[in-house]
Amino acid sequence: MYQYDEYDQQIVDERVAQFRDQTRRYLAGELSEDEYRPLRLMNGLYIQRHAPMLRVSIPYGLLSSTQLRMLAYIADKYDKGYGHFSTRQNIQFNWPRLETVPDILADLASVQMHAIQTSGNCIRNITSDHFAGIAEDELEDPRPYCEIIRQWSTFHPEFSFLPRKFKIAVSGSENDRAAVQIHDIGIYLVRNEEGKTGCKILVGGGLGRTPYLGVCIRDYLEKQHLLSYLEAILRVYNQLGRRDNMHKARIKILVNAIGPEKFTDMVETEWRRIRDTALLLDQVEIDRVKGFFTEPEFDKNAADDATFAKRLVLQKDFKLWVQRNVKAHKAPGYRAVYLSLKHPGVAPGDATGAQMNFIATLADKYGYSEIRVTHDQNLILPHVRQGDLYSLWNALRKEQLATPNIGLLTDMICCPGLDFCNLANAGSIDIAGQINQRFNELDYLHDIGDFQVKMSGCMNACGHHHVGHIGILGVDKKGKEFYQLTLGGSAGNAARLGDRLGPAVAKEEVAETIDRILQVYLEQREGEEQFLETYLRVGLDPFKDRVYAPESEDSTRMKAVAGY
Numbered sequence: 001m002y003q004y005d006e007y008d009q010q011i012v013d014e015r016v017a018q019f020r021d022q023t024r025r026y027l028a029g030e031l032s033e034d035e036y037r038p039l040r041l042m043n044g045l046y047i048q049r050h051a052p053m054l055r056v057s058i059p060y061g062l063l064s065s066t067q068l069r070m071l072a073y074i075a076d077k078y079d080k081g082y083g084h085f086s087t088r089q090n091i092q093f094n095w096p097r098l099e100t101v102p103d104i105l106a107d108l109a110s111v112q113m114h115a116i117q118t119s120g121n122c123i124r125n126i127t128s129d130h131f132a133g134i135a136e137d138e139l140e141d142p143r144p145y146c147e148i149i150r151q152w153s154t155f156h157p158e159f160s161f162l163p164r165k166f167k168i169a170v171s172g173s174e175n176d177r178a179a180v181q182i183h184d185i186g187i188y189l190v191r192n193e194e195g196k197t198g199c200k201i202l203v204g205g206g207l208g209r210t211p212y213l214g215v216c217i218r219d220y221l222e223k224q225h226l227l228s229y230l231e232a233i234l235r236v237y238n239q240l241g242r243r244d245n246m247h248k249a250r251i252k253i254l255v256n257a258i259g260p261e262k263f264t265d266m267v268e269t270e271w272r273r274i275r276d277t278a279l280l281l282d283q284v285e286i287d288r289v290k291g292f293f294t295e296p297e298f299d300k301n302a303a304d305d306a307t308f309a310k311r312l313v314l315q316k317d318f319k320l321w322v323q324r325n326v327k328a329h330k331a332p333g334y335r336a337v338y339l340s341l342k343h344p345g346v347a348p349g350d351a352t353g354a355q356m357n358f359i360a361t362l363a364d365k366y367g368y369s370e371i372r373v374t375h376d377q378n379l380i381l382p383h384v385r386q387g388d389l390y391s392l393w394n395a396l397r398k399e400q401l402a403t404p405n406i407g408l409l410t411d412m413i414c415c416p417g418l419d420f421c422n423l424a425n426a427g428s429i430d431i432a433g434q435i436n437q438r439f440n441e442l443d444y445l446h447d448i449g450d451f452q453v454k455m456s457g458c459m460n461a462c463g464h465h466h467v468g469h470i471g472i473l474g475v476d477k478k479g480k481e482f483y484q485l486t487l488g489g490s491a492g493n494a495a496r497l498g499d500r501l502g503p504a505v506a507k508e509e510v511a512e513t514i515d516r517i518l519q520v521y522l523e524q525r526e527g528e529e530q531f532l533e534t535y536l537r538v539g540l541d542p543f544k545d546r547v548y549a550p551e552s553e554d555s556t557r558m559k560a561v562a563g564y
Contacts, residue, residue: 001062001064001292001293001370002059002147002289002292002293003112003292004112008112009109009112011155012109012112012114012116013109015043015105015114015116016102016105016106016109019039019040019043019101019102019105020102020105020106022036022039022040023036023040023098023099023101023102026039027098027099038120041119041120042116042117042119042120042122043101043105043115043116044056044057044115044116044117044118044119045098045101045115045119046119047422048094048420048421048422049418049419049420049421049422049424050094050095050420051094051095051096051097052096052097052098052101053092053093053094053096053420054092054093054096054101054104054115055086055090055091055092055115055118055119056071056090056091056092056093056108056113056114056115056118057090057113057114057115057116057117057118057125058089058090058091058113058125058373059125059126059146059147059150060089060125060126060127060128060132060142060143060146060147060150060170061089061127061128061130061372061373061374061375062143062370062371062372062373063370063371063372063373064111064369064370064371065360065361065363065364065369065370065371066111066360066369067111067112067113068356068357068359068360068363068371069356069357069360070107070108070110070111070113071083071091071356072353072354072355072356072357072360073107073353074093074104074107074108075093075352075353075356076353078093078096078097078100078103078104079093079094079095079096080094080095081352081353081354082350082351082352082353083350083351083353083356084347084349084350084416085341085349085350085351085373085377085378085379086349086377086462087375087376087377087413087415087462087463087464088118088124088125088127088167088375089125089127089130089373089374089375090118090125090373091373092416094416094420116154116155117153117154119165120165121161121162121163121164121165121166122153122159122160122161122162122165122166123153123154123156123159123162123166123167123168123234124165124166124167124168125167126146126147126149126150126153126168126169126170127146127167127168127169127170127178127183127375128142128143128146128169128170128171128172128178129142129171129172129173129176129177129178130177130178130372130373130374130375130380131173131177131327131336131372131380131382132172132173133293133295133382134329134330134331134334134336134382134383135173135175135177135328135330136328136329136330137173137174137175138172138173138174138330139172139173139174139189139190139191139197140172140189140197141172141290141293142170142171142172142187142189143293144286144289144290144292144293145170145172145187145189145199145223145226146170147289147292147293148226148227148281148285148286148289149168149170149226149227149230152227152230152231152279153168158234158235158238159234159238162234162237162238162241163237163238163241163242163243163249163250164241164246164249164250164251165250166184166185166234166237166251167183167184167185167206168183168184168185168186168187168230169183169185169186169187170187170188170189171186171187171188171189172188172189174493175492175493176188176491176492176493176495177375177492178375179375179464179467179491179495180202180205180214181202181205181213181214181491181495182205182206182207182211182213182214182464182466182467182491182495183202183205183206183214184203184204184205184206184214184250184251184252185201185202185203185214185230185233186201186202186203186205186214187199187200187201187202187226188200188202190219190220192220197223198220198221198222198223199218199220199221199222199223199226199229200216200218200219200220200221201216201217201218201221201229201233202214202215202216202217203215203217203233203251203255203260203263203267204251204252204254204255204256204260204263205252206250206251206252207461207464207465207466207467208250208459208460208461209247209459209460210247210252210253211461211466211497212252212255212256213495213496213497215255215260217233217260217263217264217267218264223281223286224280224281224282224283225271225275225280225281226281227279227280227281228271228274228275228276228277228279228280229267229271229275231274231279232267232268232270232271232274232275233251233267235270236263236266236267236270237251237254240254240258240266241253241254242254295331296368296370296383298331298333298334298383299333299385301333302331302332302333302334302385302386302387303332303333303386304333305333305385305386305387307387307390308386308387308389308390311389311390315390317404318389318390318393320404320442320446321393321402321404322389322393323404324338324404324405324406324407324408324446325337325338325339325340325402325404325406326338326389329382329383331383333385333386333387334383334384334385334386335384335385335386335389336380336381336382336383336384337367337380337381337384337389337392338374338378338379338380338406339359339378339379339380339381339396339401339402340378340401340402340403340404340405340406340411341377341378341379341401342377342378342403342405342410342411342412343400343401343403344403344410344436344437344440345433345436346400347414347416347419347429347432348377348412348413348414348429348432349377349378349414351379354399355399355400355401358395358399358401359371359379359381359401362381362392362395362396363381366381366384366385366388366391366392367381367382367383367384368383370382370383376411376413377413377414378406378411404442405442405445407450407451407452408445408446408448408449408450408451409435409439409445409448409451409453409514409518410435410436410439410445410453411452411453412432412435412453412454412455413452413453413454413455413463413464413468414428414429414431414432414454414455414463415428415455415456415457415462415463416428416429416457417429417430417431417455417456417457417458417474418457418474418481421457421458423457423458423460424457424458424474425457425458425459425474425475425476425481426457426458426474426475426476426481426482426483426507427457427474427481427507428455428456428457428463428472428474431455431472431474431483431507431510432455434508434510434511435453435510435511435514437511438511438512438514438515439511439514439515447522448518448521448522448531449528449530449531450530450531451469451470451530451531452468452469452470452489452490453468453469453470453471453472453514454466454467454468454470454471454472454489455468455471455472455473455474456471456472456473456474457474458473458474459473461473464491465486465489465498466486466489466497466498467489467490467491467495467496467497467498468486468489468498469487469488469489469490469498469531469532469535470485470486470487470498470514470517471485471486471487471489471498472484472485472510473485473486475504477504480506480507481507482504482505482506482507483504483505483506483507483510484500484501484504485500485501485502485504485505485513485517486498486499486500486501487499487501487517487535487540487543488532488535488536488540490532499540501540501543501544501547502544502547502548503548505547513547516543516546516547517543517546517547519546520542520543520546521534521535521543524537524538524542
């Protein structure tokens with residue numbers, strides 16, 4: 001992983017000192033709320049419903065065991081003993097006291113971490129595939145390019161106050177695991193006809209109040225021009241993006257308003273003007289950054305282990321966990337292991353300080369001291385010998401980190417919702433609990449198969465509800481919590497926005513509604529079809545009919561409550 005040099009460390013340390021003085025002056029009444037607000041946002045600090053919330057950057061989701069131990073220390077010392085991993089591969093602390101935040105930032109700086117540009121109208125954390133560097137379907141490791149973009153965008157003076165927040169994702173694999181198409185800029189590493197790797201550039205994706213999928217504005221861009229092309233996109237957006245209405249300020253609105261063709265022409269014009277300047281990436285710089293992302297010294301005999309296959313035969317629960325939570329690795333004899341943060345009774349994405357310390361220890365013992373954060377709010381040990389999987393599984397079970405539900409219905413994406421967020425209209429965490437309670441039979445979940453539930457407590461869509469197989473959006477109706485459902489969304493290669501099912505349902509009916517949707521799926525599917533395949537074949541109507549025009553008296557009551 002990337003290691004700070006003396007200049008990196010100096011910049012981060014100076015930022016901590018600056019914010020310490022800014023916070024002191026605010027608490028002393030020397031800075032007004034309006035003066036302090038942009039300063040705290042530059043350092044990832046929000047004021048939420050009950051307390052400040054600090055969002056810590058985890059570039060492209062990569063952590064060392066030392067860094068994870070520091071996050072555990074912060075959770076225990078400054079917070080309420082836990083942190084929340086988000087869909088941006090970051091971690092959020094929901095209960096720090098304002099006066100302690102400079103101390104938290106100082107502690108983060110001691111392990112080469114910070115909260116810079118995790119909020120505000122700037123370029124946010126660069127995200128990527130959580131299997132980067134180990135995936136069998138990978139064309140090239142995207143992390144060096146994420147790091148190059150991160151260094152270019154951090155403290156970029158021209159883009160510190162954009163019209164709105166800005167998000168970039170990079171994927172280097174045939175299968176998109178980074179939700180590239182729902183980002184302001186999405187980058188796929190691709191090969192041209194000569195077999196040379198370059199970049200496919202998408203612009204204008206994003207969810208929220210008006211969701212759009214990104215549109216391709218360049219099929220192939222040579223890597224040497226990556227930064228100049230991104231700069232051209234940002235310049236056009238910075239000049240033309242709306243600042244009079246925050247709901248219409250994202251680049252997706254601009255691209256849709258003027259049209260992709262005109263937007264592309266403007267970008268190309270600006271790019272031709274700046275492409276051969278100091279922004280030109282030479283191979284020496286690319287190779288330098290690549291040097292931070294080398295493989296560990298893998299055990300060449302790891303594939304010779306015979307105990308793994310025997311355990312699969314003898315231990316049913318272990319086999320079930322392997323099938324769901326263990327994924328392929330390009331190194332022979334190694335696997336990547338999901339640590340599920342979706343144990344029943346726990347808010348999705350939450351991990352306690354004790355769990356984080358425990359995972360750091362396991363990473364040192366089994367995984368070359370490396371941890372990944374996924375955009376669906378789980379953690380990964382990316383390099384585990386197959387001979388160590390059984391011991392690792394037994395250890396994870398003791399800390400409720402081995403729930404075999406990765407990719408299943410209970411592996412939900414969930415924002416903090418009304419429990420914490422000032423913007424939320426309805427709760428998310430309690431709905432996740434309702435769903436977990438209703439669907440607690442693993443055999444049933446495995447029969448359903450791959451299934452993505454994504455939930456947001458408001459239109460900002462932090463839970464990516466627009467691209468869930470079932471998307472759940474919390475809405476307020478005269479002071480009561482209701483939930484709008486969408487079906488058929490996807491954030492993968494064939495990304496699509498979900499279709500609105502119908503009127504919002506009452507809070508107590510959410511799990512029942514999902515149950516009826518699943519009944520239709522199980523009745524309609526053909527062979528081994530997954531939910532999305534069945535939905536795209538049969539359409540919305542069979543699901544809508546079952547939910548809103550059922551035969552039971554129970555459901556008649558549900559229609560009335562929903563106002564159908």
